Amino acid sequence: MEDKELYRIAEKAFENAYAPYSNFKVGAALLAADGSVFTGVNVENSTYGATICAERAAVAKAVSEGAREFSKIAVASSGGGAWPCGICRQFMYEFSPDLRVITGDDEEHLQAHSLNKLLWKGFRLEQK
Numbered sequence: 001m002e003d004k005e006l007y008r009i010a011e012k013a014f015e016n017a018y019a020p021y022s023n024f025k026v027g028a029a030l031l032a033a034d035g036s037v038f039t040g041v042n043v044e045n046s047t048y049g050a051t052i053c054a055e056r057a058a059v060a061k062a063v064s065e066g067a068r069e070f071s072k073i074a075v076a077s078s079g080g081g082a083w084p085c086g087i088c089r090q091f092m093y094e095f096s097p098d099l100r101v102i103t104g105d106d107e108e109h110l111q112a113h114s115l116n117k118l119l120w121k122g123f124r125l126e127q128k
């Protein structure tokens with residue numbers, strides 16, 4: 001799947017974000033090795049600390065459905081491009097250190113980096 005197509009799915013996903021506190025809506029579209037796409041949105045909470053990001057929501061949804069290997073994730077937000085936070089980088093690294101991470105202000109201005117670059121020497125058990 002092309003980066004642009006995955007990004008468009010992430011863009012559509014953020015419409016469902018629950019972000020009454022920040023008003024910063026984020027959507028993620030995660031492409032699994034088998035071609036399945038799992039979306040996620042940020043889900044904020046009145047305690048703030050219980051908030052979950054769109055990327056982790058997508059990974060949790062995918063893992064819940066049995067997926068374990070991922071090739072790409074696209075992230076879109078109501079504020080334009082949004083790189084994953086540190087917690088999400090580690091969360092994704094658990095499954096796919098070589099994950100291609102894509103974001104940008106719109107589909108014509110996408111940037112992509114390998115998760116290995118965004119989380120250099122991330123922590124991971126070797127038996128995946």
Ligand SMILES: [Zn+2]
Nearest residue numbers: 053084085088
């Ligand atoms: Zn995050």
